[in-house]
Amino acid sequence: MATPKILVLGAGYGGLMTVKGLTKSLGASDAEITLVNQNPYHYFTTELHKPAAGTAHHDHARVNIASVINTNRVNFVEDRVVSINPSEKKVYLENNTFDYDHLVIGLGSAPETFGIKGLLENAFFIRNIDSVRMIREHMEYMFARYKNDPKEEYLTIVVGGAGFTGIEYVGELVDRLPELCREYDLPQEKLRIVNIEAAPTVLPGFDQALVDYAVEYLKGKGVEFYLGVPIEECTKDGVVLKGGEEIKSSTVVWTGGVRGNKIVEESGIETMRGRVKVDENLRAPGHDNIYVLGDSSLVIPKDGERPYPPTAQISTQQGQYLGKHLPQLMRGESVHAFQYAPKGTVASLGNRVAIGVVGSKKLFGGSASFMKKIIDLRWLFLLGGISLVLRKGKL
Amino acid sequence: MATPKILVLGAGYGGLMTVKGLTKSLGASDAEITLVNQNPYHYFTTELHKPAAGTAHHDHARVNIASVINTNRVNFVEDRVVSINPSEKKVYLENNTFDYDHLVIGLGSAPETFGIKGLLENAFFIRNIDSVRMIREHMEYMFARYKNDPKEEYLTIVVGGAGFTGIEYVGELVDRLPELCREYDLPQEKLRIVNIEAAPTVLPGFDQALVDYAVEYLKGKGVEFYLGVPIEECTKDGVVLKGGEEIKSSTVVWTGGVRGNKIVEESGIETMRGRVKVDENLRAPGHDNIYVLGDSSLVIPKDGERPYPPTAQISTQQGQYLGKHLPQLMRGESVHAFQYAPKGTVASLGNRVAIGVVGSKKLFGGSASFMKKIIDLRWLFLLGGISLVLRKGKL
Numbered sequence: 001m002a003t004p005k006i007l008v009l010g011a012g013y014g015g016l017m018t019v020k021g022l023t024k025s026l027g028a029s030d031a032e033i034t035l036v037n038q039n040p041y042h043y044f045t046t047e048l049h050k051p052a053a054g055t056a057h058h059d060h061a062r063v064n065i066a067s068v069i070n071t072n073r074v075n076f077v078e079d080r081v082v083s084i085n086p087s088e089k090k091v092y093l094e095n096n097t098f099d100y101d102h103l104v105i106g107l108g109s110a111p112e113t114f115g116i117k118g119l120l121e122n123a124f125f126i127r128n129i130d131s132v133r134m135i136r137e138h139m140e141y142m143f144a145r146y147k148n149d150p151k152e153e154y155l156t157i158v159v160g161g162a163g164f165t166g167i168e169y170v171g172e173l174v175d176r177l178p179e180l181c182r183e184y185d186l187p188q189e190k191l192r193i194v195n196i197e198a199a200p201t202v203l204p205g206f207d208q209a210l211v212d213y214a215v216e217y218l219k220g221k222g223v224e225f226y227l228g229v230p231i232e233e234c235t236k237d238g239v240v241l242k243g244g245e246e247i248k249s250s251t252v253v254w255t256g257g258v259r260g261n262k263i264v265e266e267s268g269i270e271t272m273r274g275r276v277k278v279d280e281n282l283r284a285p286g287h288d289n290i291y292v293l294g295d296s297s298l299v300i301p302k303d304g305e306r307p308y309p310p311t312a313q314i315s316t317q318q319g320q321y322l323g324k325h326l327p328q329l330m331r332g333e334s335v336h337a338f339q340y341a342p343k344g345t346v347a348s349l350g351n352r353v354a355i356g357v358v359g360s361k362k363l364f365g366g367s368a369s370f371m372k373k374i375i376d377l378r379w380l381f382l383l384g385g386i387s388l389v390l391r392k393g394k395l
Numbered sequence: 396m397a398t399p400k401i402l403v404l405g406a407g408y409g410g411l412m413t414v415k416g417l418t419k420s421l422g423a424s425d426a427e428i429t430l431v432n433q434n435p436y437h438y439f440t441t442e443l444h445k446p447a448a449g450t451a452h453h454d455h456a457r458v459n460i461a462s463v464i465n466t467n468r469v470n471f472v473e474d475r476v477v478s479i480n481p482s483e484k485k486v487y488l489e490n491n492t493f494d495y496d497h498l499v500i501g502l503g504s505a506p507e508t509f510g511i512k513g514l515l516e517n518a519f520f521i522r523n524i525d526s527v528r529m530i531r532e533h534m535e536y537m538f539a540r541y542k543n544d545p546k547e548e549y550l551t552i553v554v555g556g557a558g559f560t561g562i563e564y565v566g567e568l569v570d571r572l573p574e575l576c577r578e579y580d581l582p583q584e585k586l587r588i589v590n591i592e593a594a595p596t597v598l599p600g601f602d603q604a605l606v607d608y609a610v611e612y613l614k615g616k617g618v619e620f621y622l623g624v625p626i627e628e629c630t631k632d633g634v635v636l637k638g639g640e641e642i643k644s645s646t647v648v649w650t651g652g653v654r655g656n657k658i659v660e661e662s663g664i665e666t667m668r669g670r671v672k673v674d675e676n677l678r679a680p681g682h683d684n685i686y687v688l689g690d691s692s693l694v695i696p697k698d699g700e701r702p703y704p705p706t707a708q709i710s711t712q713q714g715q716y717l718g719k720h721l722p723q724l725m726r727g728e729s730v731h732a733f734q735y736a737p738k739g740t741v742a743s744l745g746n747r748v749a750i751g752v753v754g755s756k757k758l759f760g761g762s763a764s765f766m767k768k769i770i771d772l773r774w775l776f777l778l779g780g781i782s783l784v785l786r787k788g789k790l
Contacts, residue, residue: 130542137539144532
């Protein structure tokens with residue numbers, strides 16, 4: 001019998017954990033493992049708000065894949081997935097085509113615009129290294145222009161969405177303000193950070209005391225909140241709110257949500273807004289050799305109705321599950337169901353302040369910020385051991 | 396008799412040297428000295444090509460005026476000159492109006508576009524701190540965009556003019572290339588630096604051996620030269636050359652020349668392309684209480700026909716002359732003519748290579764580069780003594 005081919009698409013949290021686990025749970029001759037990723041690096045989605053604001057260099061939010069996987073065991077292919085064909089058991093890449101026996105899909109998400117006009121054309125998105133580097137450079141270019149042509153919109157940053165990413169990004173911007181004023185000789189009182197959210201509150205789902213703390217902190221730093229106000233349209237000049245108010249801004253960053261990847265949607269696998277509602281072993285419905293994880297997947301709690309929100313935490317656990325149990329699943333053995341164990345959630349508000357829940361404990365301010373950094377370090381540790389923690393970690 | 400009022404407009408090389416000289420050549424009660432400048436800082440025009448390329452931070456090209464003048468003796472006013480009225484003996488600023496008895500004008504230059512269509516609207520200019528910060532940020536923003544939308548024009552920098560500034564800027568860009576490729580994950584072979592000059596040679600007026608050295612060095616680094624080819628038009632998409640060839644570029648930087656300041660032109664003082672042809676004591680024709688120096692002035696050598704080119708060197712010497720002799724000139728005494736003593740000219744090609752003539756000696760490569768840095772340090776020394784050299788100087 002030929003060696004089975006395992007193909008993992010995407011080196012995000014889930015894909016990388018799968019591959020790392022498989023090199024332990026499989027013998028060298030048990031399977032051929034191939035990992036496909038469009039960049040030579042993995043990036044830390046949970047940290048992208050920092051390079052997007054310029055509070056950290058984008059190199060702090062990525063790591064070379066070859067440095068954290070065993071390349072003797074895993075064939076790493078830097079290429080872009082074009083399409084998946086389950087009936088042929090083939091994946092088409094820009095420069096390659098791969099057969100597989102078992103496929104793991106972790107292709108991540110795409111921005112969800114909720115049909116807001118002009119958003120895709122005129123807004124920026126906190127998505128990946130390329131997009132956040134562009135946000136930072138764009139914002140800085142606007143600031144540099146102000147001294148030559150003092151238009152107020154150059155100094156107004158609109159953040160659409162006050163969910164996790166939106167609030168964390170606003171927190172970084174607030175940290176960055178003094179530096180920006182110094183660097184571009186700007187009058188601080190002219191800089192505006194406007195956070196717009198259609199829901200009536202920031203950080204929906206968070207404990208009210210934490211939400212209040214965050215809003216008060218950010219308001220104290222000058223952030224303007226528009227809550228319960230949907231954006232109707234994003235134009236070249238800024239945003240138009242429901243009701244007609246226009247906010248002029250050269251830099252609109254949309255953080256309002258994500259949906260599944262188009263490639264998965266077009267593969268013939270059943271999806272809901274691009275995401276695959278997986279079975280208890282993370283299999284795609286009707287495909288016993290296709291597994292889906294991370295933002296591409298939809299996991300509904302046993303006793304719940306609403307799916308878990310897409311996070312790095314659940315992706316990591318899914319990857320750990322597949323890394324450990326895929327060999328059994330491949331052999332047709334019965335494996336206990338994947339069970340997400342939420343460890344807590346901490347949202348940073350810049351470098352020194354955060355809010356969150358860890359276990360059943362609410363954390364505020366400095367102690368939450370410390371916990372957030374521990375969480376970030378934990379991922380580095382899972383990925384590359386103590387040496388990566390020392391190389392990339394920051395407290 | 397009332398204390399005479401000396402008003403110095405512009406804290407460039409000439410204006411600053413004048414003021415610094417006057418605080419030595421005049422007693423504390425001999426005159427009221429006022430220096431007007433639109434920024435709180437003086438910037439080093441000769442170094443602007445570095446922050447424009449990003450090889451040095453713009454703070455290395457400026458110094459706070461209050462830190463290099465005696466503010467007990469000189470009234471420093473941060474304001475923008477709006478108009479000069481010689482018959483009223485008044486200068487109108489944005490927020491003030493000043494009377495004067497003796498006026499020193501050192502308001503610098505403006506870009507000379509030679510009527511090239513679209514240049515003022517679409518090109519960037521190496522003029523001051525604000526403009527070079529904008530060039531750098533614009534260029535970097537274009538590079539950041541490339542990974543999201545790979546258009547070749549984002550990676551093409553067109554430098555119009557191969558005079559002193561143009562060649563020095565190209566030299567810095569060449570130095571910066573590897574860093575830029577690293578920072579923006581760009582393929583180096585896609586980056587283009589195109590230098591376009593209407594004259595048949597780069598660095599007109601320079602010794603041919605030096606010119607050859609510069610061109611060969613820069614060509615070796617991948618710079619493309621278009622010599623003897625005027626730019627016909629600058630558009631949003633790039634430049635159109637005479638003959639119709641179009642070069643697509645998102646970043647066109649014009650270094651093709653300067654002309655005098657419009658404010659001087661509109662003051663009623665006789666000018667040629669905005670510059671005042673001064674008498675042997677640097678006085679404006681027909682105004683025995685108005686002195687003009689730097690790029691605002693035009694000095695014709697005794698035995699020559701063409702005026703000296705506008706440089707920091709001649710401005711500095713003019714300022715030293717007025718700083719020393721203005722008190723005598725104010726009293727109506729006869730003073731020997733201003734005599735420019737060229738000390739030589741060195742053009743840098745990045746941080747390690749240069750070409751130039753010092754005295755009668757031609758210099759190439761590293762030794763010329765060393766000499767260039769000594770020249771830059773000399774200005775720091777004149778301005779703020781050894782402490783400024785230590786604080787701002789770089790070798």
